[in-house]
Amino acid sequence: MEKIVAFIVRKHIALVAILLVLGAIPFFWFKPGEVNIGGDSSRLYFYDPLNYLKNMALYSVAPGTTGYEAVSYFFAPFVTLFIVLKKIFISPGLVTNVFHGFMLVTAFLFIYLTLVELLRRNSVNNRTFIFFAGCIGGLFYIFGPPVGNWDKAITTHNQIFLNPMVFFLFLKFVITDNPLFLILILLISFVFSTSFSYIAAPALFSFYPFALLYLWIYKKYIVKTSFRRKTLVCFLLMFFAIQAFHLIPQLSILLNKSSYEFKHVFTSEGVIYGLDFFTASSQGIKLSKNLALIVQIDPIPVFQYILFVFPIIVVLGLLIGPSDGPFPKRKLNHLILTCIFLIVLFFDTANITNTGFLFYQLLFRLPGFAMFRNYYGQFSYVLTFFYALVLGYSLYAILGVATKRIRILLYIALPVILVLYGWPFITGYMVKLPVLGSRDVVVPQRVDPNFEKTLQYIRGIPTDVKFLTLPLTDFGYQMLAGANGGLYIGPSMIGHLTGKNDFMGYNAFAPFEQIFFDRIKHKDYKSVQLMLSLLNIRYIFYNSDSYIYDQFPGFPYNNVRKFFPDQQSVRDFITRLGVTSKSQFSDKYHIYELSGPLYLPSIYAAAETMYWNTLFMDSMLHNFPVSDNRLAIYNRVVDVSVNPGIDALYIKPENNSQYLDLFRHRKAEKAQPHISRSLSWFFYPLVALKEKNDLRSYPFVNDAYIDRSIFYSDKRISELDKWKNEIPILGDVTNIEKSEKEWREPALLQFSRFKEYNRWEISLVRYRRIIRDLLTQLEKSNASKSSLLTVKTDLKGVLASQHRRLINIVKDSNRDKEEKPYLWNLIDTMYEDIGSQLRYEFPSATHGTYSIEGVPENALFDVFLEREGIDDYTTSDVELSYSGRKLTPRKESEGKLINFGEISLSTESAGPITLDVLAPRNLAKSAEWSSHDFTGENPEGNVTLSIDNSVDSNLGGMTTKVMQWRPKSYYLISLDYRTSSRTFILQVYEKDGGADWATRQMVNDRLKSTEWSNFQAIVLSGDHAQSAHINIFYDAERKEVENTDTGPKPSIEVKNVFVSRILNPNIILRRKKTDIERQKVLPTIEFQKINPTRYNVKLSNVKEAITLVLSQAFNEKWKLVDVRKDTNSFRGWLSRQAGKMLQFVTAPFVSPIVDRVAEEYYSGTIREKISQQVFLTKETFDTWGKEVIADNSHFPVNGYANGWYVRPENFGGRDTYEFVIEMTSQKLFYGSLAISLITFFGVLVAAIFFIINYVQRHRI
């Protein structure tokens, strides 16, 4: 048998056979024509690489929603590769299969070659052993533990084959010093630049530091030569040059202090986010599973255990082979690899000793380390890589000493185990798993030819428009059923493949998502139309396929379904929106158009400019109808002195009423105390001293001090929890409050008193002291009334939970029958005392304060109150006042608003406006209580609930329904009660009106008082709340605590139940209109989109200053450039020369522009030329070194878009302007692309030279 194996090995028959089989595997996964192109980042380049490149990879403006800045240049070479493949193989399915086959073959082959190279060099050649070790290493790498991730890896993570490939080439360079291998790495890195980009940073930095460390050690201690520094420096420079086209634009974003990326990498915000994510995700990662090659899931499938043979081989291999044997280099290499493997294992596990975990957490302080917050996913590929190498080495060592019988057993068993383990992957079962949240819908699909026609149609639309795709999803996914029943779920195909921006998700409307759906819910179609208009949405693509909606009962429609429960509701919405049907493809795909004045082109001059001190959408749309959609609405940030041409000023005062403080939560630190020192430990007093000093070290009361105090109070309880059965009880304390005043902490030398710590009562005393000090310090502090209220509300919740916990600790302990009631009594009385210390004045629910901020100029304002907010009251029930002056409602109130007259506001001081409700309505006036146990009303109207002691269960108590419960409203709940020294619970529940009828608990408070007491709470109803109930019941959990079997019956009397909606209406102030409203003279605008980063604009008949709006996401990098005027600086000169040079070099590749008007809007005052998608024109570089205009009056408008206040003097007083609106980050791309292309071709020539040289030298 071994001779046969040796023959097969010698002739490479087996290797070729394995490669052929691996390459063929993906061809059996999908049926002909099927593809898997969905996912969060999609693989649409498999399907239509050319359009993907044109719309996605070449521009810095994303083809999604409002066109935000997104750098995806790294895709360019990679997608170009697919254009070539598509030319060759035609079918997307075939391209996919070929590429997947290539990935599998390459991943296996380079692990095999690496092992062969390493083993062959450092030992006597036994080709069969080396071949087998290499094959098992390679098969382990692709069919081993990460096979569970391969359904994704096969589609998106090129690191699976790039890691072994680049490692092998580096290894060859290390061994031979031949620069050809570095040149090959450069060429590969260019083609697969996606894997060397910013987005691939976790994959890069998890692998290459370890790989390069190993290779450096290998070179120094095994090969025993040193690197040529010049070669390495040259390689590094070339690497950065070849990757410049995406690294330079990305670096400019990364180093911009206002960018998200900067915050993520360099600020403490990023560190905290990374640490939080890391700490949460690390809980589930187990070292034992990583060691034994078991996937990190529970319960563990039985077949998982079959891989266990491989760690055994790894350890056996290390055991076998003496260190003083004939091949110390081989052994040393084996050990170095093992060391690297163990280090990677540490990074992939994190939970290796507490010290190791702390060290890992410290690493997050390094800039950018937060990228490893999801460390397990990122290091698992690296771990498998080194596992495969160590396994190969160990197997080789074992084969060297094993008997013939064992060798044959290994030859058969190991490949069989790996193939069996990888069987679901081999058969394609894993790529056909049902889509998350679906009713067994699978992914592989054949793209519907009718949808392809739809895309073709959209591509042919000649103007720059945006789309709204319906039905919407929560996360902006496109849902598209395949012709064969599969499903595409991923980013917008319309955006990525046609270049038209597309709104597809709930979040796509940010920051208006709430108001957008609120208006849909209120069937306020006019507001929805205006929003679509301002967002530049002209077309609606509606997919009426019931398959994509009905097969997904939850994800990805959870939120959207609240507004559109089914496809019919989507159809109704479209019908009522007043759109016209434009086209239809089959019975599924419909295109509708917002025609006429409803549509606003992407560039226009504002007919009206407005100022709002808040996000305009939430108040304006349904209250102030506009006659002309050409609006420019400034929000907060605009400096009125820079833009004096604002036509209308609106101020929305903010409700700052005290009751809202109850809903403001502190950002509390949620650290859990770690208890290791017993109270009986001799040095425990040092712990107590340390805590005391720690709390004293806070110079003033702040959040950190409050958190620390809560932390130590939690620690006292945790100590009692941990040693609840061991800590002795004194048994003679009647009241913790009293003991707390008497007991003193033992001094450090009072050894005889140290044991006092080890007492239940003393722990409670120490707990009480912490809480007392905290409350005393709070009262003493100069915190505002509102923040004190917020803190006390938070504390109330914390104390209630600690109270419950302490009661349960005693209950769960094995204390005897006398000790438990004793402790419960101490705890209850202690919390009663704490409660009286915590008591605070309950805020008024009938008095509201509205502060006025952001008044840009002194003026007279009309005061409007939104009628919707007080619709169950009349105007005589409420009173508005400003500066002590009562405002009276006027009869001529406008529509949905009530006019309360005018007030004068100045920029220096304004407000507040107060709102008083004169006669609050009691919604519980006619409330009836229902109960099995309730004994009825007495003559005074008191309701009494009495519990029968014989019933031994959690009783239902008594319940009443609150009438007219509304969503998103504040309610005051108040009642008087008296109990029979027993504890009752008061809960308030509300029910959603949504499809799921979710129930939410809003109040859960204890009622216990033998005297008449008052209970008050203010609650905020949920977004979809429909009804609410008040439920009072005996706390059956305390049956044992309160010993109800022998004591008095639990009973409670309730009276004066009062539930009232707290009025919180919107108040809007509008600057009074002047008597003479001047009509604006707007210029004629002609514009053309050249590509997503450039618009050519011509304004004629300009008579006055205008606000020019570009309906793309606001970005400071959008600039108005006057191409006729040179920038007067050296940098400008340099830029012009570079532009001229690039214009000359690119002249043969420029595309012509179709210069024809496509459509006219607003009676021909806005003309749009045919929209282009051209990367290089003869004018591409004509803005380089040219003057940027109106840059200091560039503001965000309409909540998202770009607005420029342009004066005639910006253009030298001419009445016709021609300029370019350009995204300047694109310039950086053109420049850096030139560097990369020059380097690439240079490296290519060098590679050809080296190969020819190599061939000649070796006479191949």
Add this chain to the structure above:
Amino acid sequence: MSERHVSITLLSQVIFFCLVVGDIFIFQSNSDTRLFLLAFLWVARSLRLPVTYKDSMKFALVFLVLIVMEYLIGQPQQVIERTALWVYAFLFIGTVQNIVALWRK
């Protein structure tokens, strides 16, 4: 190597095995101090006794097998993790010992 040395070595191995097993199964808390102390003593043995990296590797192998057995019989995760920590520790110590041994030669 004298017979006495062999006996002491064997005895020390038995004692260490018992200590590690005790650390895994008896102590409820996961203590780094205990682990580092025992690991240090394990390494320190080589100063006086003729022990090699193979002892560490053998221990790693035994506890590695124990991990799977623990999973199969449903031991608490804490116990399994503690066993895994010892496997990691023995593997690491064994590898370093082996490198040092090679280095010396």
